[in-house]
Amino acid sequence: MADERLNRMEEVLRKQRAAHHQMRPEPMALRKDRIERSIKLLKDHADDLCKVMSADFGNRSPQQSMMTDIVGTINFGKYCLKRMDGWAKADKRHVQFPLGLLGAKAEVRYEPKGVIGILSPWNFPVNLTFGPLMQIFAAGNRAMIKPSEFTEKTSLLMKELVAEYFTEDECAVFTGGPEIAAAFSEMPFDHLVFTGSTATGRKVMEAASKNLVPVTLELGGKSPVFLGESADFAKAGERIAMGKMMNAGQICLAPDYLYVPESKQDEAIHGVWQGTANMYPTLLDNDDYASVVTDRHFDRLQGLVADARDKGAEVIEVNPGNEDFSNTNSRKMPLTILKNVTEDMKAMQEEIFGPVLPVKTYRHMDEAIDYVNEHDRPLGLYYFGQDSDEQSKVLTKTISGGVTVNDVIFHVSMDDLPFGGVGPSGMGSYHGIEGFREFSHARSVYTQPKIDVAKLAGFKPPYGDATRKAIHKMMK
Numbered sequence: 001m002a003d004e005r006l007n008r009m010e011e012v013l014r015k016q017r018a019a020h021h022q023m024r025p026e027p028m029a030l031r032k033d034r035i036e037r038s039i040k041l042l043k044d045h046a047d048d049l050c051k052v053m054s055a056d057f058g059n060r061s062p063q064q065s066m067m068t069d070i071v072g073t074i075n076f077g078k079y080c081l082k083r084m085d086g087w088a089k090a091d092k093r094h095v096q097f098p099l100g101l102l103g104a105k106a107e108v109r110y111e112p113k114g115v116i117g118i119l120s121p122w123n124f125p126v127n128l129t130f131g132p133l134m135q136i137f138a139a140g141n142r143a144m145i146k147p148s149e150f151t152e153k154t155s156l157l158m159k160e161l162v163a164e165y166f167t168e169d170e171c172a173v174f175t176g177g178p179e180i181a182a183a184f185s186e187m188p189f190d191h192l193v194f195t196g197s198t199a200t201g202r203k204v205m206e207a208a209s210k211n212l213v214p215v216t217l218e219l220g221g222k223s224p225v226f227l228g229e230s231a232d233f234a235k236a237g238e239r240i241a242m243g244k245m246m247n248a249g250q251i252c253l254a255p256d257y258l259y260v261p262e263s264k265q266d267e268a269i270h271g272v273w274q275g276t277a278n279m280y281p282t283l284l285d286n287d288d289y290a291s292v293v294t295d296r297h298f299d300r301l302q303g304l305v306a307d308a309r310d311k312g313a314e315v316i317e318v319n320p321g322n323e324d325f326s327n328t329n330s331r332k333m334p335l336t337i338l339k340n341v342t343e344d345m346k347a348m349q350e351e352i353f354g355p356v357l358p359v360k361t362y363r364h365m366d367e368a369i370d371y372v373n374e375h376d377r378p379l380g381l382y383y384f385g386q387d388s389d390e391q392s393k394v395l396t397k398t399i400s401g402g403v404t405v406n407d408v409i410f411h412v413s414m415d416d417l418p419f420g421g422v423g424p425s426g427m428g429s430y431h432g433i434e435g436f437r438e439f440s441h442a443r444s445v446y447t448q449p450k451i452d453v454a455k456l457a458g459f460k461p462p463y464g465d466a467t468r469k470a471i472h473k474m475m476k
Contacts, residue, residue: 019169026140056151058291069126103449110440112140114190122148216428228385237271243408282321379425
């Protein structure tokens with residue numbers, strides 16, 4: 001069966017590449033039509049997609065799914081439709097004096113790469129499939145998609161819907177387990193987009209390198225939150241709680257740990273506690289609060305907490321309704337704050353990706369900056385405070401994929417800002433004009449004037465006085 005699917009993927013890749021060559025250049029009208037069909041697919045089947053996402057998770061708010069996976073993606077498609085004519089224009093570039101006066105021209109054309117593979121994850125399965133797809137289409141490419149096996153029902157529905165709205169030589173979805181994903185990673189695409197963990201990202205990049213396929217890796221890491229002395233701890237706490245509790249913390253940009261002033265640790269923790277209680281007075285029967293996606297992920301999170309407790313952390317469960325979580329198989333987990341964490345705890349070594357929140361303290365902000373700089377560069381970084389000098393210091397002294405000031409996560413929702421990581425948190429980006437260019441080949445075109453430029457510049461042998469004069473002049 002697996003061999004059959006591998007053969008099928010190879011066949012579709014050949015078909016898409018042949019269609020792309022035949023149609024090249026893909027007309028702007030056709031590119032827009034593909035984006036419009038993607039938007040129509042999401043609009044027509046929004047409720048069905050939200051239902052299957054909830055079924056895959058065990059529980060996931062349809063309203064949350066509607067906002068994060070459906071509406072946000074539709075609006076991104078509309079943004080691409082509005083901007084893509086401008087993105088696709090060739091850039092005029094300067095030529096060295098006096099070539100411009102002689103009629104030489106230089107430009108960069110942004111041309112389609114061809115067939116692009118998308119390996120999409122389970123945490124926002126629709127958004128993180130159709131988001132990149134919008135810009136892949138805008139840039140004039142075709143796409144093959146391998147969604148996650150963890151959200152199996154969503155993946156199967158996406159497969160059915162894509163087959164209904166697109167021809168196979170435009171876009172196709174392939175489902176299956178890790179062996180299909182591994183084979184997909186090794187295919188000779190013209191570009192490959194992967195969203196997922198850093199560990200899997202390394203494997204995907206290694207597999208893609210066999211065919212020298214360029215990659216966009218949207219990974220993760222431990223995104224820190226800096227709370228300055230000047231922060232409004234109640235407001236910051238609620239915003240941190242919202243970012244950490246959405247999707248039960250299963251977000252690559254979720255705040256991973258807090259760095260707070262030593263003298264205000266309890267105030268900072270209380271802010272998060274109160275913010276959580278305000279939004280989630282109960283958890284177990286609350287449809288607004290998502291379940292952890294699988295038993296394996298749930299057990300891993302429980303293990304992080306147990307490990308921290310065993311090594312001396314104070315464990316604070318944010319359980320406003322005093323509910324009993326021990327007799328449920330719903331995979332719901334209250335926000336668990338870890339106080340007095342140390343570096344030997346797994347919660348400070350791994351990306352958490354769930355409702356567990358370690359808290360570290362500093363006496364001077366420089367300690368927090370140094371700590372972040374000593375570790376892998378994170379996907380997101382968050383600063384709360386009204387001290388503009390301190391904010392500037394945090395931003396100029398640290399490196400991260402992106403930043404939100406006085407909130408968390410929101411930078412990813414800005415359509416015109418590039419979204420991506422740096423180092424272990426990823427490479428490349430999409431959103432904004434940068435996404436269009438990520439999925440385009442920047443092709444340099446130079447047009448030589450009629451005059452013999454090589455002779456004029458002394459480049460033509462036999463070399464003599466003209467050459468020496470040209471070298472002397474250029475060396476000045």
